[in-house]
Amino acid sequence: MTVDPFAPHALHALHTTPGIAAAATDLTKVYGSGDTQVVALDRVGIGFREGEFTAIMGPSGCGKSTLMHCAAGLESPSSGSVRIGTTELGTLDDRQLTQLRRDRIGFIFQAFNLLPTLTALENITLPLTIAGRRPDQQWLDRVISMVGLSQRLDHRPAQLSGGQQQRVAVARALASRPAIIFGDEPTGNLDSRAGAEVLGFLRDSVRELGQTVVMVTHDPVAAGYADRVVFLSDGRLADEMTRPTPDRVLDRMKALDPRSRTS
Numbered sequence: 629m630t631v632d633p634f635a636p637h638a639l640h641a642l643h644t645t646p647g648i649a650a651a652a653t654d655l656t657k658v659y660g661s662g663d664t665q666v667v668a669l670d671r672v673g674i675g676f677r678e679g680e681f682t683a684i685m686g687p688s689g690c691g692k693s694t695l696m697h698c699a700a701g702l703e704s705p706s707s708g709s710v711r712i713g714t715t716e717l718g719t720l721d722d723r724q725l726t727q728l729r730r731d732r733i734g735f736i737f738q739a740f741n742l743l744p745t746l747t748a749l750e751n752i753t754l755p756l757t758i759a760g761r762r763p764d765q766q767w768l769d770r771v772i773s774m775v776g777l778s779q780r781l782d783h784r785p786a787q788l789s790g791g792q793q794q795r796v797a798v799a800r801a802l803a804s805r806p807a808i809i810f811g812d813e814p815t816g817n818l819d820s821r822a823g824a825e826v827l828g829f830l831r832d833s834v835r836e837l838g839q840t841v842v843m844v845t846h847d848p849v850a851a852g853y854a855d856r857v858v859f860l861s862d863g864r865l866a867d868e869m870t871r872p873t874p875d876r877v878l879d880r881m882k883a884l885d886p887r888s889r890t891s
């Protein structure tokens with residue numbers, strides 16, 4: 629018999645399952661109290677396999693960003709636990725958590741968040757510079773050539789298009805060869821052509837470099853680049869799909885969110 633480590637009854641087994649880059653168990657996040665209390669996440673259990681590209685989808689306000697922020701150690705859960713590799717985030721103090729985020733997690737945001745006074749190359753290597761780590765030059769060369777930035781390393785962000793800036797951000801996220809990369813609507817500010825490029829690079833980083841990527845998106849086309857789509861609804865895991873296509877994702881979204889039905 630094969631055991632599916634992602635089945636709810638097997639969640640405790642996640643802690644001993646190899647090949648899991650990150651996992652959340654019974655993750656609950658409550659904002660505010662009393663009348664203004666919001667349950668943003670309600671006992672979510674989820675694992676992200678190494679070398680897999682996962683898209684997180686769901687209607688606005690369903691908890692996608694909260695899940696990503698808790699899984700990445702940017703916010704602490706109200707209850708439940710998160711681990712990156714075999715490290716339980718709840719056991720770390722602030723300094724250790726900052727270090728773990730810096731060394732083992734890559735981030736890509738909707739707003740590219742590049743430093744305007746630094747060149748593309750300086751932006752890409754900034755997290756390593758801050759950590760006092762010497763870049764693995766071979767790895768860095770691969771990453772830079774994969775995202776097609778070799779000719780633009782001396783440019784500052786203002787001299788680059790939005791798509792090029794987000795490629796710098798992708799390279800920056802990959803530079804430290806993190807255990808997992810989280811992106812919150814990484815193509816939200818890009819036109820469809822630039823968005824497709826960035827999604828292609830994220831997929832290449834999974835296929836060719838073996839990276840693990842988790843991306844929040846509301847775009848079925850973007851989700852079509854992933855290996856797996858996880859659907860959230862009202863802070864709960866509502867559904868899951870493997871080998872998604874944009875059409876199948878759209879159908880599932882309509883079924884899960886009656887508001888998105890137009891007729």
Ligand SMILES: Nc1ncnc2c1ncn2[C@@H]1O[C@H](COP(=O)(O)OP(=O)(O)O)[C@@H](O)[C@H]1O
Nearest residue numbers: 659660666668687688689690691692693694695
């Ligand atoms: N810092 C916060 N304080 C209070 N409520 C919050 C905060 N962040 C998010 N929320 C609420 O939690 C719910 C989930 O938000 P979020 O994770 O941002 O959703 P999504 O990313 O899916 O749009 C929403 O109802 C939102 O208003």
Ligand SMILES: [Mg+2]
Nearest residue numbers: 692693694844
């Ligand atoms: Mg969000």
